[in-house]
Amino acid sequence: MTVKLTQQDIKRYNRNIWKVVIGGFVILILLFVSVGMGLFGALPTFRDLENPKSNQASEVIGDDGHTPLGSYYIQNRSPVTYKQLSPNLVNALVATEDSRFYNHSGVDFSRMFTIVLYNLVGKKQGGSTITQQLALNLFHERAHNKLKRFVQKMQEWITAVKLERHYTKDEIITMYFNTVDFGAYNTYGIKSAAQTYFSTTPDKLTPDQAAVLVAMVNGPGLYSPIRHPDNALHRRNFVLARMATEGFLTEGQVQEYQAKPLGLKFHRIDHNEGIAPYFRASIKKDIQKILADGGFTKSDGTPYDLDRDGLKIYTTINPQMQQYAEEAQAKYMRDLQGQFNGQWKGVNLYKSIPTFKSLLDRGMKLSDRYKSLKLQNMSDDEIQENFNTPDTLELFTWKGKIDTVMKPIDSIVYNKLLLRNAMMSMDPTTGYIKAWVGGINFEHFKYDQVVQGARQVGSTAKPFTYAVAIEQAGYSPCMQINNVPDTIYYDGTAWCPRSSPSETVPGMITLRTALARSQNWVTAHVMKDVTPIPVMQLIKKAGITTNVPPYPSICLGTFDASIFDMTGAYGIFANQGIWTQPTYLLRIEDKNGNILYTHHTGVKQVLNPQTAYVMTYMLKGVIQEGTGTRLTWKYGLTNPIGGKTGTTNDNSDGWFIGITPQLVTGVWTGCEDRDIHFRSTRMGEGANSALPIFALYMQKVYANPALGIKKNVDFVKPENVDIVTDCSVYNQQQQTSPAAPDKKLGF
Template identity: 40%
Template structure:
């Protein structure tokens, strides 16, 4: 064969090879006869869908938390938000020719072919950053719509998948700039420890932002990309330091770092500020859980994925108010728990109505837990096996106010120990807008996840009484009206007589004003009003003021015998500061998609529940507690040059302590009690709401006043231009001039133009002598 024939054959072979390769690439691109499987469309390439965690923000712009399954725990950032050292480390380590190639690095492929394949030396592959990005964005190896008839053939399927990655890399290079590719890559990679994206990784490992990453931190994160578990600084710190220094040396080799800097940095130990993200960390964990329940329903109804669509949820919570509320609750509950433990000492606090310890209480209650249900699934009806596992000692973590206690104990004993812990809840709301500013659903979310704001409903005790007085004032009574403190018998449906006693088990038989009676929490006067107005009318008003749960229209309704939530009670009391208009408590203002487009804005339900004059009179009535009632013992720092109002409540066996407090621009509700109603103090002095719940409110409000960054300061409760006392005098004088008629027992006067009526002829005092 002569030279010309050889050259001709080579050219034919070369051109034929090019045609074959081009034909093959084209056939893969168009999925010829569905042999190879589809490719991402142009639209998908230009707008790749990266699954993102949804983020929850406070009203003051703080990231409150995220909703994600771990694969979606990522937050996108821009190129300008990434430290140059991070970009330099990435290019030096993963793709030193990144700026020169167009998606495929032929030199790198050749090196990978000869060294890694032919010589069987594992010196790394030839994939560029763009190819790796293609893998991250489009899972062509697993998704069915990217597989064809040849995808099941060994070796051939690998060639097809690799070809698609090459094609996608080239297309990505055409669609995006180099900077955009770097950003997309760092937003999609995983760094281990359930962290996806550079923003989450920087926060998780170093508690910083990507722009603030130091050279050694950036080198470590880039090194971890090669094998997140093997090079994890948490699991293998020596391996992590080794790979960090390799990346640093590559930065020197590629002129991103000076040799002198390398010598210094390479000797430095790894310093972590590790904090893995989860639902329990940070402020407002109970609120985040409550918001999650709402958002799951909303996303399902509106066709979104809370854990993958990168939604932005903006809430009404104020991070500063929330922080102060949590701190106040923890401070007081730690002290109260000490008192409770000393009160019961070695005795168990679960007692019956006769004050005796309840037999088999723990054995009965533990059967209601998730743990017991899991054991039932595991062992079926083998009660002995279940009992054995419940009483087998294992490593456990107990809650204590001094910090978690790790010990060896059986699940049964752990459950018993935790049942001795007092619980609490606190919610603060702007009465004018309905915005919930603080939501503290319990004492510790890690150990006690049941939310005591909205889910928990307990008897309200005397905090329900203001609703009875509201009905009275809205139907013609005045704060100055007097009623005799004496027994008020009710004939019940069963023919028996029920008569409520005052908390102090006695009656003065004297006439007292309604304002004084409410401040001192006279049961007799409350029952008198319930009897005159009827339980049905009281229940109707309560429901109109936001108590949406079932209410029994029975004689004891006015004493708080029905179960209510903090959420409902705060909404009801807020009506007093909002001119009689009930505003639904709510906690989300709007939701946007990841581009910032508003998907839905939320506006609370509002309506006039009581007359404006009634609201002012009730606010004035509640101020009476400052002089004679639950507020009498508050610190001068809180009441000096300030208007405050409120009402405490305690159930008959001291199992529930309540306090609802009003300050300028804020209505706050607090509940304290045991996990179960049978867990409580044995006497009223220790268990009353003024002792168990009110101090939390007091500490909370003082913290707000002492914080210059909050808007909550001392001031009048209602209209600053007219003192409340003057306004009340004018209202009372106007009402005295009405020519009134008796009202129907079942009517609800809510019209601002209607004449309010009185139910009985009662001796009245001079309006300047309130008591």
């Protein structure tokens, strides 16, 4: 049966259709208004748009003001500027995600209707512009509920329009690349992605590399070149084809790039990456304390978070010199460990080291494994059994970390017999620390020997006793003393040091020779003259922060000190008697370049310039005729260098501190526990265990003229030096008018 519609019916249907259309449109407008008013959730404010929130890594920067040493982060994200983006990246993104990016104002309505038609015929397509995707990245987590997602979509449209009003297209592109999540491996932002997947920077990405990364933006898991290389290759080729369609590449270029493999140079980044890891870990604690104590807050009143707020930390570390220091350590310590292992091969450790069992027990209880087992409520017997049951373990070796099967208790033995090493190098005039190597491998051994470790300093303390004698009594380096035992009575106690017969220089010797050959008896004789308190006072004024008791034995270095303090203390000799506070932090800036903190270096005159100069002459004697001569004959360093070796009881610690007019560098080597050490002084002395690392480091430093560390520069000689250093002149003076030095000294 056919129903014939009257004209009136048609008009009524048309009115209803228009009512539905208009009603729907009104509802849509009301929804937009409601969303805009924040009834479905707050929209970003103007301040939010000016300061979009995203976790940004804080960067530690070297002394050149731009080379990153490493980062602190929750999300490994470091922002870049538009100029740091390769045009290939921009072209790939626009071609693939939003070809009309430069022609719309945040929402591309013409594209939206096209996408609706595609979806109606079953071809699923995304309609979000780059600006809308940025809005989602900045301010939302993608909702899975369809109704919530619809409301969220409107929020994105409004936010996208606001973004377009407040930012240029280049700024939007840059913000987009800085906020994108590139999948696993803690890779956020294009800078991190370029480094992780291609070991390069965003400005150097080739078209095919850019295509791989742009392919990941909408499916970092699905198009991961590590987990799904076939998907990544297919998607990359699609991006390249789109670049040709939009005129960014020719067809010939596309075919060439599509024929190439993915070409990954995958390099997983974590907190252990980058140079100077010990330094970065140490300075992090200082920065957090500075920010907390200084009450620094962001514009919203909340405190700064070093792991999230994209701070810039400018330091004094020279990236090239730091690299040289780490390379010198790695090269020599590999050989030295071999020497050490050779001395202990086949030796029963329990018989040769009486405290070995207790050392192992303490090492076990300090281990992460022990703490974990304790948390599982295991008994001591169960833990002991666990440590004696073979397991797959990761060990550090100088040939790289290895996985092996062994008893956990044996791994503790292995680590106890590993030599440790630390090194610091600084400019004595500014106090700026140029290199900081806190240990042999930060991933496996977090303890920073530069600042955390205070070890007995041995003969590196001797120069302070001689300096007091020169300063207070005018002793000359040419003054001769009979090298025989000399007992010192102090506070009712008698003290006389030992001296190895094979290393004792017999007869009358000069003070310069005594220091150069590290003679204990002559040093004790000088201490007897000057008394302990003035020496202790000089050591403390030179920046030693640990306890230095005023006993005669401090002249031989029986007190403990850190590499940090000792290197800074030797700066007084190289810097005309001025102690300049060792400095490593210059300033802290927020992500917008506003300065939050600036460091000011402490300076004080500790010795007069004449004494400091004479001491440089004394310390050069160590290299020219004493325990540091291998610096010349083996390593070819014949320029003005002073220094002092140090070896402690039983060869537990080996030291060398070298000075030049432009650098002071301290090196220490020893085992974790002092009871484990070299079995012979020939190998354990500072000349063998520490000096070579200084030598290898300085060879590289001198070979790089760009660093400005010159070989032909000598220590500054002040005017009116009346301390005689020419021994022929001194001897003539003594023959004509001998004078006994004043024994009543004060400091």
